[in-house]
Amino acid sequence: MFKRTLLAAALACALPAQAAAVSDEDLSKLRAEFDQKLKDIQAAYEGRLKDLEARLAKPAVPVEQATRPSTSAANPELSLILLGSYAQRKAGERRPTGFLQDAGIGAPARGFSLNDTELILAANIDPYFRGLATLILADGQASVEEAWFQTLSLDHGLTLKGGRIISGIGYANEQHPHAWDFADNNLMYQTLFGEHLVQDGLQLKWLAPSDTFVELGMELGRGEAFPGSAAGGDNNGAGSWAIFGHVGGDVGEAYAWRAGLSYLGARPQARESLLVDNGGVEASTLFSGKSNTWIADLIWKWAPDGNPKARNFKFQTEYFQRDEAGDLTYDTASGGANTPGAYRARQSGWYAQGIYQFMPHWRVGLRYDRLNSGSLDFGANNTNLPVADYSPTKWSLMADYSPSEYARFRLQLARDHAMQGDPDNSQISLQYIYSLGAHGAHKF
Amino acid sequence: MFIRFIFLTLLLTANTANAALNVLACEPEWASLTQELTGDLARVTSATTARQDPHHIEARPSLIARARNADLLVCTGAELEIGWLPLLQRESGNARIQPGRAGYFAAADQVRLLEKSGVSDRAQGDVHPGGNPHVHADPRNLLKVASALAQRLTELDAANAAVYAARNQDFQKRMAAAIARWEKEAVGLRGVPVVVQHKSWSYLAGWLGLKVVADLEPKPGIEPSVSSLASLLDRLKSQPAKLILRTAYHSPKPSEWLSERAGIPALELPYTVGGSAAAKDLFGLFDDTLAKLKGALK
Ligand SMILES: [Zn+2]
Numbered sequence: 001m002f003k004r005t006l007l008a009a010a011l012a013c014a015l016p017a018q019a020a021a022v023s024d025e026d027l028s029k030l031r032a033e034f035d036q037k038l039k040d041i042q043a044a045y046e047g048r049l050k051d052l053e054a055r056l057a058k059p060a061v062p063v064e065q066a067t068r069p070s071t072s073a074a075n076p077e078l079s080l081i082l083l084g085s086y087a088q089r090k091a092g093e094r095r096p097t098g099f100l101q102d103a104g105i106g107a108p109a110r111g112f113s114l115n116d117t118e119l120i121l122a123a124n125i126d127p128y129f130r131g132l133a134t135l136i137l138a139d140g141q142a143s144v145e146e147a148w149f150q151t152l153s154l155d156h157g158l159t160l161k162g163g164r165i166i167s168g169i170g171y172a173n174e175q176h177p178h179a180w181d182f183a184d185n186n187l188m189y190q191t192l193f194g195e196h197l198v199q200d201g202l203q204l205k206w207l208a209p210s211d212t213f214v215e216l217g218m219e220l221g222r223g224e225a226f227p228g229s230a231a232g233g234d235n236n237g238a239g240s241w242a243i244f245g246h247v248g249g250d251v252g253e254a255y256a257w258r259a260g261l262s263y264l265g266a267r268p269q270a271r272e273s274l275l276v277d278n279g280g281v282e283a284s285t286l287f288s289g290k291s292n293t294w295i296a297d298l299i300w301k302w303a304p305d306g307n308p309k310a311r312n313f314k315f316q317t318e319y320f321q322r323d324e325a326g327d328l329t330y331d332t333a334s335g336g337a338n339t340p341g342a343y344r345a346r347q348s349g350w351y352a353q354g355i356y357q358f359m360p361h362w363r364v365g366l367r368y369d370r371l372n373s374g375s376l377d378f379g380a381n382n383t384n385l386p387v388a389d390y391s392p393t394k395w396s397l398m399a400d401y402s403p404s405e406y407a408r409f410r411l412q413l414a415r416d417h418a419m420q421g422d423p424d425n426s427q428i429s430l431q432y433i434y435s436l437g438a439h440g441a442h443k444f
Numbered sequence: 445m446f447i448r449f450i451f452l453t454l455l456l457t458a459n460t461a462n463a464a465l466n467v468l469a470c471e472p473e474w475a476s477l478t479q480e481l482t483g484d485l486a487r488v489t490s491a492t493t494a495r496q497d498p499h500h501i502e503a504r505p506s507l508i509a510r511a512r513n514a515d516l517l518v519c520t521g522a523e524l525e526i527g528w529l530p531l532l533q534r535e536s537g538n539a540r541i542q543p544g545r546a547g548y549f550a551a552a553d554q555v556r557l558l559e560k561s562g563v564s565d566r567a568q569g570d571v572h573p574g575g576n577p578h579v580h581a582d583p584r585n586l587l588k589v590a591s592a593l594a595q596r597l598t599e600l601d602a603a604n605a606a607v608y609a610a611r612n613q614d615f616q617k618r619m620a621a622a623i624a625r626w627e628k629e630a631v632g633l634r635g636v637p638v639v640v641q642h643k644s645w646s647y648l649a650g651w652l653g654l655k656v657v658a659d660l661e662p663k664p665g666i667e668p669s670v671s672s673l674a675s676l677l678d679r680l681k682s683q684p685a686k687l688i689l690r691t692a693y694h695s696p697k698p699s700e701w702l703s704e705r706a707g708i709p710a711l712e713l714p715y716t717v718g719g720s721a722a723a724k725d726l727f728g729l730f731d732d733t734l735a736k737l738k739g740a741l742k
Contacts, residue, residue: 127544130534153539157512207512207537213505248505253493256504301502305495308502310695360667360695404666406566439523441531444504 076123076131077438081178083115089416089427093282095274096187096392097420098373099347100287100324102194102226103272108184115431116177118145122438128153134176145176146198157207167197168205168217169244169262170318171297179442181314182398183412183429186351187369188320192293197264198225199240200233213248213258227264227291227322229271240266248299248444253306257299258444264293268326277330277384284333285385287343289326295319299444310360317352330381342379348372349392361402369394371418392418408433465601468510468541470519470529471498472717473580474551474589476726478518480615481594485604486516491532494719497693498524499570499665503531511536514547516600518593521550522557522577546599552577554592555585558646569663572643580716582647583623583730590615618727626730633737639680639708641668641690641699644715648733657685660698668698680706687740691715709740 093107122132133147148163166174172189173196189196199221208214223232223239233239242265248258270286277283296319303312328343330336349371357363371392378385394417400410414427465486469475475490482488491507492498498520501507511517511532519525533542540547557575565571579585594612598605634653638645641660649656658679662672680702688699688710696712703710713733714723722732 124543127542150534152534152542154537155539157537159535159537205537207508207535209513211506211509211513213509246505249509250504250506253495256502256506258505301504305693306493307496307500307693309497309500309693404566405570439526441503441527443531444502 076121079120079435079437079440081116081118081120081176082434082436083117083178083432084113085109085115085183085429085431086112087183087427087429089429090422090425093274094416094419094422094425095276096191096371096418097276097390098376098386098388099191099371099392100271100273100275100285100345101191103274103284104226105190105194118176118178120438120440124152125149157209159205159207161203161205162201164198164200165203165219167199167219167221167242167264168203169197169219169242169264170295170320171258171260171299171316172318173197174443178433178435181316181353181355181363181365182367182396183410183431184396184414186318186353186367187371187392187394187418188318188349188351191349191371192227192320192322194226197242199242200224201238201240211249213246215246216244217246218243223266223268226271227268227293227324228266229268229287231269232267232271232288234269240264250306254302254304256301256306256444258297259299260295260297262295262297264295266291272332275385278386283331283336283384286329286332287324287326289324289343291322291324293320293322301444308357310357312357314355315353316355317350319348319350321346321348328378328381330378330384337384339381339384341381342377343381344377344379345375347374347376353396363400363402365396365398365400367394367396367398369396369418388420390420392420394418406435465515465597466513467516467518468514470517470525471580472719473726473729474518474520476717476729477586477590477593478516478597480726481590481597481608481611483607483611485601485607486597494692494714494716494723499527501525501528503528503535507532508535511541512538514538514541516547516549516596517541518549518551520552520577520579522552522574522579523572524552524577546596549593549596551585551589551593552579554589555579558650559643569661570665572664576643576646578644579647581645582651583619583626583726584651585647586726587616587619587623590619622727622730626734629734629738632741633734636687636741637683637685639676639685639688639699639702641688641694644691645689645713648713652737657683660688660690660702670701673698673702677702677705680708684708687711687737689713692719711736711740713737 087110089110117137119135125131130150134145136143136145146164146166148161148165151160199219201221203219205217219242220238221240224230228240244262246260250256269288273285274282275285298317300315323346325344329340351369353367355365376387396414398412400408402408410431412429416425467478467486467488469490471492472490472494475488478488560575561573590612594608597608630652637655637657639658640656660668688703690699690712699710714720714729717723717729720732723729
């Protein structure tokens with residue numbers, strides 16, 4: 001009995017009130033009502049059609065008709081990103097020494113390579129929602145980079161996003177590779193998230209009703225992506241959560257800025273990372289515990305008269321601190337030592353970059369990356385794993401040319417000291433980026 | 445007594461806060477037009493200035509914050525703001541200003557657009573396939589847009605319907621009279637061959653009968669290059685022009701380059717309100733535009 005009341009109550013909540021208790025009598029009544037409505041509608045339409053025909057038969061009255069611009073945008077808007085590169089660099093993986101990183105990150109390609117081909121579909125679904133999906137096409141596979149809905153009419157400054165979303169933490173996180181100002185990711189984001197943090201979950205943002213830009217956001221996610229893990233995401237409730245705040249504004253007409261602070265928490269279980277052990281062998285490790293990351297970001301832009309078309313400058317810097325504590329099992333390959341131990345790390349890092357468009361079409365940029373190994377303790381595994389006192393760094397210099405808004409060619413030179421004992425690692429990359437289709441609006 | 449006083453102040457402040465519509469115009473010309481129709485019934489600001497290219501604005505945090513608080517967006521539409529406005533609307537968390545809502549007004553929807561190609565092949569440049577959006581440069585379009593905007597204001601703020609109607613009527617009268625005067629003054633401009641920079645001037649040329657013989661942009665939206673300017677210089681030998689027109693937001697370099705070599709004056713016209721010291725409002729805009737055009741031909 002109790003169960004049935006519960007069920008009825010649940011149904012009453014879930015369904016429109018009328019449908020809560022349906023009997024045959026109600027059904028036939030509904031059908032009769034429906035038939036009558038249909039007839040009414042048909043009659044109304046016939047009337048309007050006759051009206052129209054009558055008007056068409058009359059000589060056309062010259063009406064100054066407001067021409068609605070036919071938008072070029074198809075529904076859904078469709079765009080395709082083509083990205084490819086030529087790179088000259090040392091072979092093999094170059095992981096930042098002393099940092100646990102997603103084991104899924106492979107060695108960057110050398111020589112000619114086709115990078116991610118992105119297919120983006122987006123549209124306002126109705127007056128209340130917008131939807132977008134970005135698919136990454138690669139040989140023999142397509143992966144869903146993001147696929148989300150976003151509310152358009154919650155109002156009061158609120159926006160809810162759900163699905164697979166690119167997290168709003170930090171600044172560079174929301175950028176796709178084709179929007180990067182350099183040919184590769186900065187060391188900070190590469191270390192923290194591989195490419196960037198993608199969450200399967202919900203994001204709620206609130207924009208304050210002030211003249212200064214003040215935005216607060218929170219996210220609840222599955223927690224499967226690094227710094228979470230597949231096993232950590234496999235539970236009820238959220239496996240990762242994030243909060244962030246951004247403030248921003250203009251200074252005079254020529255300057256604009258944005259600053260932010262973000263926090264990300266995750267509870268990875270058996271998260272795999274590769275570390276070079278004391279014997280110089282790359283060993284796989286599994287980490288279970290708590291992972292907390294803080295990110296501070298600052299963007300400062302200049303454009304003469306606030307008109308960035310011809311000349312502009314952008315300064316961008318971000319700092320992170322990551323605290324992880326839990327258990328780390330060393331050498332988990334089959335037949336490996338499988339030695340458990342405690343793990344505690346408090347590490348940080350930052351990057352700063354400046355991009356200067358000195359004339360139409362042409363930009364140059366300089367970036368410096370640095371990670372601080374901080375305090376690192378492998379507990380019982382300190383005998384197996386090096387507690388290196390090493391700060392990975394990297395310098396990158398780039399120049400790019402954009403004949404139009406939809407094409408860009410880039411040359412980048414870099415000196416990568418991410419890995420200890422790798423004194424002379426220079427890299428040269430050449431890159432093209434094309435965007436076809438809908439006019440993508442880029443964020444600040 | 446004290447509580448009543450507080451209550452009264454609250455009521456009053458709430459009322460005044462309600463009374464003023466918060467209008468964000470995408471371009472200065474629409475800010476000016478809205479101001480004509482609302483007087484002090486609205487707080488009107490413009491997202492861009494005359495020195496900023498409305499095709500290439502960044503969705504800056506300050507603009508998102510202003511969109512958040514706007515009751516009405518008055519924009520050009522016709523994809524002029526496609527690179528930044530949709531982002532402002534989506535990021536604003538403001539349901540009132542979404543496309544299709546009463547709080548989003550597109551001026552280009554109210555008039556007949558020129559150069560409607562329907563072709564969106566970007567090999568032809570960054571074209572406006574829905575038609576040329578630079579409609580305000582023909583003041584006759586302002587009359588139509590003003591009437592539609594007055595109606596929209598009434599929809600949003602019915603309490604002041606009479607004020608909007610009266611102010612619109614007054615604007616129509618003054619603008620119609622001004623147009624008649626400008627057209628008389630500009631008789632000498634009819635048929636004058638000009639070189640333009642971007643399609644910003646199509647409506648002005650159409651209205652005054654200026655003959656556009658060339659565009660500094662080799663393809664719409666593509667910056668002129670030295671080689672494209674050189675071939676243009678060549679073309680001007682067989683098809684001479686009398687003036688080179690640019691807006692306040694264009695770099696003067698290409699037009700000055702051509703001016704020097706072709707021996708014809710390059711003229712920076714205000715293009716929109718605030719584009720010159722004299723272009724303080726829509727009337728000043730055309731007064732100054734005509735004065736500059738006529739002055740350069742003397
Ligand atoms: Zn244009």
